[in-house]
Amino acid sequence: MGPVKGAKGKRMPRAVRERQMLDAAVRTFGQRGYQSASMEEIAELAGVSKPLVYLYLNSKEDLFAACIRREGDALVAAVRAGAQPELAADRQLWAGLAAFFTHTAEHPDGWAVLHRQARTHGEPFAAEVAAMRAEIVAFVTGLIGAAAHESHQGQELDAKDLVGLAQALVGAAESLAGWANETADISAKEAAGTLMNFAWMGLGALMKGERWSPR
Amino acid sequence: MGPVKGAKGKRMPRAVRERQMLDAAVRTFGQRGYQSASMEEIAELAGVSKPLVYLYLNSKEDLFAACIRREGDALVAAVRAGAQPELAADRQLWAGLAAFFTHTAEHPDGWAVLHRQARTHGEPFAAEVAAMRAEIVAFVTGLIGAAAHESHQGQELDAKDLVGLAQALVGAAESLAGWANETADISAKEAAGTLMNFAWMGLGALMKGERWSPR
Amino acid sequence: MGPVKGAKGKRMPRAVRERQMLDAAVRTFGQRGYQSASMEEIAELAGVSKPLVYLYLNSKEDLFAACIRREGDALVAAVRAGAQPELAADRQLWAGLAAFFTHTAEHPDGWAVLHRQARTHGEPFAAEVAAMRAEIVAFVTGLIGAAAHESHQGQELDAKDLVGLAQALVGAAESLAGWANETADISAKEAAGTLMNFAWMGLGALMKGERWSPR
Amino acid sequence: MGPVKGAKGKRMPRAVRERQMLDAAVRTFGQRGYQSASMEEIAELAGVSKPLVYLYLNSKEDLFAACIRREGDALVAAVRAGAQPELAADRQLWAGLAAFFTHTAEHPDGWAVLHRQARTHGEPFAAEVAAMRAEIVAFVTGLIGAAAHESHQGQELDAKDLVGLAQALVGAAESLAGWANETADISAKEAAGTLMNFAWMGLGALMKGERWSPR
DNA sequence: CATGAATGAGCTTTCATTCAT
DNA sequence: AATGAATGAAAGCTCATTCAT
Numbered sequence: 001m002g003p004v005k006g007a008k009g010k011r012m013p014r015a016v017r018e019r020q021m022l023d024a025a026v027r028t029f030g031q032r033g034y035q036s037a038s039m040e041e042i043a044e045l046a047g048v049s050k051p052l053v054y055l056y057l058n059s060k061e062d063l064f065a066a067c068i069r070r071e072g073d074a075l076v077a078a079v080r081a082g083a084q085p086e087l088a089a090d091r092q093l094w095a096g097l098a099a100f101f102t103h104t105a106e107h108p109d110g111w112a113v114l115h116r117q118a119r120t121h122g123e124p125f126a127a128e129v130a131a132m133r134a135e136i137v138a139f140v141t142g143l144i145g146a147a148a149h150e151s152h153q154g155q156e157l158d159a160k161d162l163v164g165l166a167q168a169l170v171g172a173a174e175s176l177a178g179w180a181n182e183t184a185d186i187s188a189k190e191a192a193g194t195l196m197n198f199a200w201m202g203l204g205a206l207m208k209g210e211r212w213s214p215r
Numbered sequence: 216m217g218p219v220k221g222a223k224g225k226r227m228p229r230a231v232r233e234r235q236m237l238d239a240a241v242r243t244f245g246q247r248g249y250q251s252a253s254m255e256e257i258a259e260l261a262g263v264s265k266p267l268v269y270l271y272l273n274s275k276e277d278l279f280a281a282c283i284r285r286e287g288d289a290l291v292a293a294v295r296a297g298a299q300p301e302l303a304a305d306r307q308l309w310a311g312l313a314a315f316f317t318h319t320a321e322h323p324d325g326w327a328v329l330h331r332q333a334r335t336h337g338e339p340f341a342a343e344v345a346a347m348r349a350e351i352v353a354f355v356t357g358l359i360g361a362a363a364h365e366s367h368q369g370q371e372l373d374a375k376d377l378v379g380l381a382q383a384l385v386g387a388a389e390s391l392a393g394w395a396n397e398t399a400d401i402s403a404k405e406a407a408g409t410l411m412n413f414a415w416m417g418l419g420a421l422m423k424g425e426r427w428s429p430r
Numbered sequence: 431m432g433p434v435k436g437a438k439g440k441r442m443p444r445a446v447r448e449r450q451m452l453d454a455a456v457r458t459f460g461q462r463g464y465q466s467a468s469m470e471e472i473a474e475l476a477g478v479s480k481p482l483v484y485l486y487l488n489s490k491e492d493l494f495a496a497c498i499r500r501e502g503d504a505l506v507a508a509v510r511a512g513a514q515p516e517l518a519a520d521r522q523l524w525a526g527l528a529a530f531f532t533h534t535a536e537h538p539d540g541w542a543v544l545h546r547q548a549r550t551h552g553e554p555f556a557a558e559v560a561a562m563r564a565e566i567v568a569f570v571t572g573l574i575g576a577a578a579h580e581s582h583q584g585q586e587l588d589a590k591d592l593v594g595l596a597q598a599l600v601g602a603a604e605s606l607a608g609w610a611n612e613t614a615d616i617s618a619k620e621a622a623g624t625l626m627n628f629a630w631m632g633l634g635a636l637m638k639g640e641r642w643s644p645r
Numbered sequence: 646m647g648p649v650k651g652a653k654g655k656r657m658p659r660a661v662r663e664r665q666m667l668d669a670a671v672r673t674f675g676q677r678g679y680q681s682a683s684m685e686e687i688a689e690l691a692g693v694s695k696p697l698v699y700l701y702l703n704s705k706e707d708l709f710a711a712c713i714r715r716e717g718d719a720l721v722a723a724v725r726a727g728a729q730p731e732l733a734a735d736r737q738l739w740a741g742l743a744a745f746f747t748h749t750a751e752h753p754d755g756w757a758v759l760h761r762q763a764r765t766h767g768e769p770f771a772a773e774v775a776a777m778r779a780e781i782v783a784f785v786t787g788l789i790g791a792a793a794h795e796s797h798q799g800q801e802l803d804a805k806d807l808v809g810l811a812q813a814l815v816g817a818a819e820s821l822a823g824w825a826n827e828t829a830d831i832s833a834k835e836a837a838g839t840l841m842n843f844a845w846m847g848l849g850a851l852m853k854g855e856r857w858s859p860r
Numbered sequence: 861c862a863t864g865a866a867t868g869a870g871c872t873t874t875c876a877t878t879c880a881t
Numbered sequence: 882a883a884t885g886a887a888t889g890a891a892a893g894c895t896c897a898t899t900c901a902t
Binding site (some may be wrong): 656657658659662688693694695696698 | 885886887888889
């Protein structure tokens with residue numbers, strides 16, 4: 001593969017070097033996994049020597065944490081940017097989902113770091129990702145709640161149910177992201193549409209008071 | 216923690232020891248992850264020496280694979296046993312979901328091995344889990360399709376859409392399992408109910424021809 | 431390959447069992463080398479369980495020593511049997527060489543144990559083989575000396591020269607044995623003839639007082 | 646024993662360290678054998694840590710191969726340097742033998758690696774040594790052939806016989822090397838002289854058409 | 861007589877991490 | 882600002898050897 005950017009040995013401002021290292025780390029962590037990725041490989045891919053990586057990023061754990069933070073922030077930012085707040089709740093949800101599918105498709109290594117790697121390695125990392133996911137779930141919960149409120153069709157859903165729905169929706173989106181990007185060949189908008197059809201309709205039914213019960 | 220079962224050093228028939236080892240391995244792999252789990256720790260937890268683990272299970276990879284197989288088979292069996300085929304499709308789906316939530320709640324380490332650990336480690340393992348998940352998705356796809364057929368309300372869904380819905384549903388269930396077991400304190404039947412309300416209603420709406428579109 | 435002889439588990443007199451074990455050990459040591467040969471493999475090839483090997487032969491070292499002793503004795507016996515003492519010295523030498531080539535060709539594993547394996551592993555073994563080789567060198571020295579005496583052509587060779595010649599002759603025979611058995615396809619008698627042509631003639635010249643000198 | 650050279654822990658250029666490691670490895674492999682030599686011991690003798698040995702020489706196998714190559718090349722070079730091509734064939738042979746005895750006496754561990762250790766361990770190593778030995782046999786064959794040709798005394802020897810003689814001669818030299826260096830206290834020139842007396846005279850007789858035959 | 865069950869000890873190898881320059 | 886040189890610590894795996902039956 002060779003260095004991501006910049007000629008080896010060139011003096012470069014710290015910020016640039018750091019970005020190169022993070023790029024290399026995300027790629028390596030995403031593809032190899034946390035434990036299998038070696039600092040050696042990351043340094044090589046970044047085009048610098050190992051001690052420099054340590055000088056800038058302290059340790060493998062810190063480096064991994066920095067990757068999680070950067071990729072997590074980028075994902076949340078992308079979703080938030082997609083779901084413009086002036087839109088109606090359903091449009092926001094759709095746009096947020098589309099942004100989510102688009103971003104994960106365009107940053108597969110970053111998504112792998114967040115979704116596959118970070119969650120399988122001890123507390124420091126899992127917690128960070130869990131926090132970010134909680135943020136998204138809260139955001140979705142808000143949208144669903146707002147929608148329910150807008151369509152004031154009487155039946156209020158209690159908070160726990162709302163969160164449960166949001167959890168389900170986020171999980172469905174994660175699952176679809178994997179399916180769409182790896183297996184099937186589905187565009188982000190198609191995926192968002194499929195999910196909205198499914199979820200928004202169900203939500204509508206719920207709010208009309210319809211329920212499924214095992215009788 | 217101490218040994219899972221049996222006094223250390225006691226002579227035991229091979230089958231028993233093997234079960235103890237698998238128990239210890241599932242617990243360790245589930246909590247530490249594949250790479251961080253050491254054979255030493257697994258052996259200790261099983262109350263045996265390392266060489267015995269190798270004698271019976273060959274290698275760390277083989278041991279991990281055996282865990283995946285055992286836990287995967289158990290999960291699939293639990294779901295299949297829950298969803299009795301003589302029931303209507305919706306009841307089957309509900310019962311399958313309830314069984315899924317129950318089983319994952321009762322075997323958190325096994326579920327962690329399957330859902331978090333196995334998918335992050337190279338082809339041999341990821342493939343095995345992917346195959347099992349595909350089996351469940353196919354099962355769910357069948358149920359949804361059958362339901363759609365039973366309620367012959369005209370609008371047929373094409374195959375790809377059906378699979379997409381099943382993917383979303385399975386993802387939602389996985390997400391809810393984590394939420395219900397770790398964060399909230401929700402019973403399996405509650406979780407299954409929440410998901411059915413959401414999904415079955417949405418499905419019903421879809422089959423009546425209702426669609427959401429960004430217009 | 432399967433057990434050398436006898437059905438597994440059958441009760442057999444100790445001597446027979448021991449022979450089977452030694453057969454298996456010679457084969458395994460000869461082909462794998464001392465360190466790479468595992469007691470497991472030897473026991474399996476002998477068709478018995480490991481503890482029985484230990485019961486009869488104490489340890490890997492003892493087992494190896496027993497192999498060396500048995501194969502060494504067999505080789506020396508074969509050579510001595512070939513060189514019948516009533517013959518003239520040259521005929522004895524020729525017959526001894528032929529017997530040596532024949533025996534090594536027919537017992538390649540035993541020869542490998544003696545010639546390749548035993549000499550590369552610490553004192554206990556190397557010494558044993560060295561002793562046997564010294565015996566053969568002494569025997570050859572005697573034959574050469576006798577021949578020199580018989581052909582009383584004046585020039586006596588001093589003892590050290592005699593031993594040196596015997597050393598050279600034995601080394602030449604060892605080398606030819608490898609060459610004849612592994613590389614070329616030469617019969618034992620041909621090999622013995624080649625060596626006699628070379629050595630006996632040289633010896634004859636020496637005894638006529640001819641010498642080579644760098645001048 | 647202590648480190649071969651250089652104070653422990655000192656920073657040194659790679660080439661120097663590598664030489665130290667090879668020195669230590671040759672010594673250890675020569676004395677202990679391939680399997681019994683531990684990387685730990687080699688590293689200690691070289692005055693470095695184990696990881697450094699792996700960093701520079703990759704693996705135990707590679708290290709052993711490097712030893713074989715270095716010692717083998719040195720031996721062949723010494724013999725070739727001894728046998729100056731402008732000399733007559735007999736003088737060349739004598740000088741080559743003397744160089745051989747000298748070199749093996751001065752590098753006993755290297756000689757042990759080549760003659761005892763390398764030949765007992767699997768294909769990669771045995772083949773390398775076999776190739777080198779074949780080179781020497783070919784060289785000797787050439788010398789004998791040239792000598793036979795120079796002393797055009799009618800009787801030509803066929804190719805196979807020549808090679809057989811060379812094999813015998815090389816084997817005799819190997820045997821004498823062990824005898825001279827370990828047991829007796831014989832100088833290289835004495836050993837070369839003994840062997841020449843024996844071999845060259847025998848060769849001369851052969852070329853005069855004399856043969857030994859059993860009758 | 862014979863063995864299934866079990867282990868202590870040691871080996872090669874890898875890797876995050878740090879000096880000294 | 883940057884690196885070549887070096888290591889401590891740990892992990893996977895193997896094997897000769899021994900009990901308990």
